[in-house]
Amino acid sequence: MSYRTLEDNELLDLVKLSDGKAFDEVYQRYWRKLYALAYYHLKDSSEAEDVVQEIFVSLWASRERTNIRSLYAYLATATKYAVFSHFSQPAGKTTSLESLMNSQDVTLSPADSRLLEREIRDEISKLPEKCRLVFRYSREEGLCNKSISEKLNISTKAVEKHITRALRQLRVQLKHFIFFW
Template identity: 40%
Template sequence: MEFESLNDDQLIARLQMSDARAITEIYRRYWKKLLAIAYNHIRDKDDAEEVVQTVFIKLWDKRNDIAIGQLPNYLATAVKYSVFSMIQKKNRKDEVGQFFVMNHQSQDYEEEKIYTIFLRQYIKGVVEELPDRCRLVFTYSREQGKTIPEIATTMNIAEKTVEAHLTKALRRIKHSLKAIGISVAIAISFYIFW
């Protein structure tokens, strides 16, 4: 069978039958476009290549668990999620590293500053564990300051869906804070609750 002649829907069907030739053809068709999308966001070729590779690995690993409508849209969205995830992880590592460097230089940190840094890192960790779309909506809203209509337009989803994702994210964060004995009011008082 010539996989080059298959349309995307046929490739998806073959992919879900664990035919490795399907993932090879999908890669051949879309890797350049996906690399361009990733590079456009992170401006680093190595990181962009890593993002694209990760997307294809996840596509293969989850081939039986995912529902793909339009393959190009699915792949582009997966790249965007991976880019945001990579950026968040790098920022988080940088902040933690800076904290420890500064902590070794000066042991005179006030308890509130340490607590604030801990809470920020804890909440970032909770956000990283959110489902992809939920995390992306939360990131757009709280870190980039986008409005609900702007997020809906950017992600091509309904405003009610954006609201539902935000509600889910905030509930998860509140629940996680309560689980470790921190009230949301205390978190807000330390200016870390976005």
């Protein structure tokens, strides 16, 4: 059987059955595109490679329980969120959720994009008030921790804890979309 001639959904069915050769074909088919997407945002070859590696490790680890409709859209979205996760690290750069959602590097169907954005917005709205405020100031307005602490009259450490709590809650609640966090 030639795996190169199989459609993505056929490959996914085989991957679910732990077919290593089908997984290798998925990897060969998409690793360059995902690497380019990660590198475009991260500007670091090693970090981009790490992101792509994590995505494929997670895909293999969750192969039996995933329900993916569009393989490339799923992998590209996972890459975008891995980049988002990288930027959300305290020592890393910050970026807004909007800029990642509206990136032109990945084309999701309008319905999938709206659904994903709605899920994220809903989860952010469920955060405790101060945590939500800190998260929005940090991620949507791009304020640094010191500015947020001054604006809300809380310590910088409290700002960091709120951001960590928000990201942890988002990862848990959105795990069906963001399988690798």
